[in-house]
Amino acid sequence: MDDRIEIRNLEMLLYCGVLDEEKTRRQPFRFDLDLYLDLQTAGESDDLSTTANYGAVIDHLTSTLDQERFELLERLATRTTELVLEDQIVQEVTVTIHKLRPPVAAHVASTGVRIHRCR
Secondary structure: OOOEEEEEEEEEEEEEOOOHHHHHOOEEEEEEEEEEOOOHHHHHHOOHHHOOOHHHHHHHHHHHHOOOEEOOHHHHHHHHHHHHOOOOOOOEEEEEEEEOOOOOOOOOOOEEEEEEEEO
C-alpha cells in the first residue's frame, strides 16, 4: 500500500535506556511515523471519519508513552507501533525513533531504530 499519513519530527521527553542515569531522567526523542491506509475514500469525501486522525494518534502516543518506561529503543518503537495499530483503519505503520543525545563517548547527533509492522 502506497497511501500514507506522515507524522514528522514529533518530539517527546521519555524514559528510555539501560544506564542508571537514563532511568532517572527523561531524554529527548524524535519520532517519524508513516501510517499506511487507503486514503481514497477520505480524498473523495473530505470526511475525517474515513481516515486516521493524526491529531488523535499524536495525543494517544504522547499521553501513553509519557507514563511508560523502556530500556531499549527497539521496545519503545514496538510499543509505538502497537499504539498506532489500535486504530483499526491503519493497516501498516513504520516508526523511526531517534535518541537525540545518546550517552556515548563519541560525538553523535542521534542514534535510532526503524521498524515496520503490518496488521
